[in-house]
Amino acid sequence: MISRRQSEKWRNAFSYLLLGLGSLIILVPFAWMISTSLKLKTDVYIFPPKWIPSPIQWHNYKDALTTFPFPLYTLNSAIIVVFVLLGTLLSCSFSAYGFSRLNAPGRNLIFIVLLSTMMLPGAVTMVPLYLFFNSLGWIDTFLPLIVPAWFGSAFFIFMMRQFYMGIPFELEDSARIDGCSAYGIWLRIMVPLSKPVLVTVAVFTFMGTWNDFMGPLIYLTDENKRTLALGLSYFQGSARSSPDLHLLMAATLYAITPCVVLYFLSQKVFVKGMVFTGVKG
Numbered sequence: 318m319i320s321r322r323q324s325e326k327w328r329n330a331f332s333y334l335l336l337g338l339g340s341l342i343i344l345v346p347f348a349w350m351i352s353t354s355l356k357l358k359t360d361v362y363i364f365p366p367k368w369i370p371s372p373i374q375w376h377n378y379k380d381a382l383t384t385f386p387f388p389l390y391t392l393n394s395a396i397i398v399v400f401v402l403l404g405t406l407l408s409c410s411f412s413a414y415g416f417s418r419l420n421a422p423g424r425n426l427i428f429i430v431l432l433s434t435m436m437l438p439g440a441v442t443m444v445p446l447y448l449f450f451n452s453l454g455w456i457d458t459f460l461p462l463i464v465p466a467w468f469g470s471a472f473f474i475f476m477m478r479q480f481y482m483g484i485p486f487e488l489e490d491s492a493r494i495d496g497c498s499a500y501g502i503w504l505r506i507m508v509p510l511s512k513p514v515l516v517t518v519a520v521f522t523f524m525g526t527w528n529d530f531m532g533p534l535i536y537l538t539d540e541n542k543r544t545l546a547l548g549l550s551y552f553q554g555s556a557r558s559s560p561d562l563h564l565l566m567a568a569t570l571y572a573i574t575p576c577v578v579l580y581f582l583s584q585k586v587f588v589k590g591m592v593f594t595g596v597k598g
Contacts, residue, residue, distance in 0.1 A: 354378070354566035361562045374563070381552070381567040389541060390548040394527055397462050397544065401526045402519055404467035409518060410511065412469045413477030414503045418489065428478075435471045439531075447535060461536040462529070466522075473518045480514040481507060516583050524576050545572045 348368070353361055354377055355370040382388070415421070416428050450461040484507065492502050508515075530546040537543060549572060552565035 350566045350570060353563055354381075354570055356563050358561060358563050377563050377567045378571065381564040382571060384564065385548050385551055386541075387545070387548055387568065387571070390543055390545045393459075393542055394544040394546075397459055398523055398526045400459075400463045401466040402522055404463065405470060405473060405522045406515060406518060408467050408469040409473040410477055410508060410515065411503065412474045413481055414507050416474065417478045417481035418486075418502075418507075419499065431471050432475060443535070450536065456536055457538045457542065458536075459542070462526075462532050473521070476518060477511065477514050480511055484510055520579060520583055523579055527572075527576060 349366075352366075352368050352370060355373045355375065356367070356377075357370075357374060360367060360370065416424060446461070447456075450456060453460075455461050455464075488506055488510075489502050492506055497505065528546055529544070530550070533544045533547050537547070549565065549568055552561045552568060
């Protein structure tokens with residue numbers, strides 16, 4: 318008979334095998350992107366595909382980043398991301414603290430209404446928001462992409478509320494005994510203890526804003542205000558020319574590098590935040 322320890326070893330080995338196969342399947346498109354970014358334009362469409370480019374075209378990266386002003390696009394994306402991150406973390410954490418710890422009439426009803434906004438498709442609010450921002454004179458500025466983040470996000474408020482519900486109430490009682498106000502409790506107790514969920518929200522916000530295509534496409538018309546996501550679309554070609562897939566893959570690898578680096582740097586805290594946001598309801 319197979320012992321319990323041997324059975325556990327076989328079960329772990331099978332789990333690792335499945336995880337390895339899954340990781341391999343996920344990494345195949347990434348490997349193809351790297352391979353394509355180092356090929357000649359004519360070699361991209363060869364079938365069966367050549368995984369190892371010959372000769373390797375390292376200059377594709379230089380060509381991709383100099384064909385269009387990608388340094389300027391990177392700066393524009395960075396400016397938007399920084400202000401969106403700051404607004405999202407402040408507004409969502411403050412709102413979540415109120416929903417989770419403060420007793421107020423109609424709190425649960427307001428929270429339900431807030432969650433119901435998550436069921437509205439973006440296409441429904443696209444035209445009204447454009448008309449609203451146009452009446453304010455904000456079209457062709459970064460304001461339509463930044464200002465909404467300072468009014469909170471229903472999904473992120475829900476995540477932070479779940480995390481705050483798991484923090485012991487005794488900490489607040491001790492702070493109140495010492496004379497700390499509600500604002501002081503949020504700033505001095507809740508925010509320092511909510512590092513995992515803050516990092517989780519920051520990672521989601523960074524990736525969503527950095528890769529956002531529809532928002533800049535709608536609100537930005539000036540070439541000098543374009544973002545990285547819009548810059549990548551320039552390599553897709555037109556009716557008269559085929560897309561420059563080798564340059565597109567090189568520019569895409571450049572664009573996703575910050576997201577990959579951020580995820581690996583915050584991976585442990587990110588996973589911890591995802592676990593603890595569902596502890597209490």
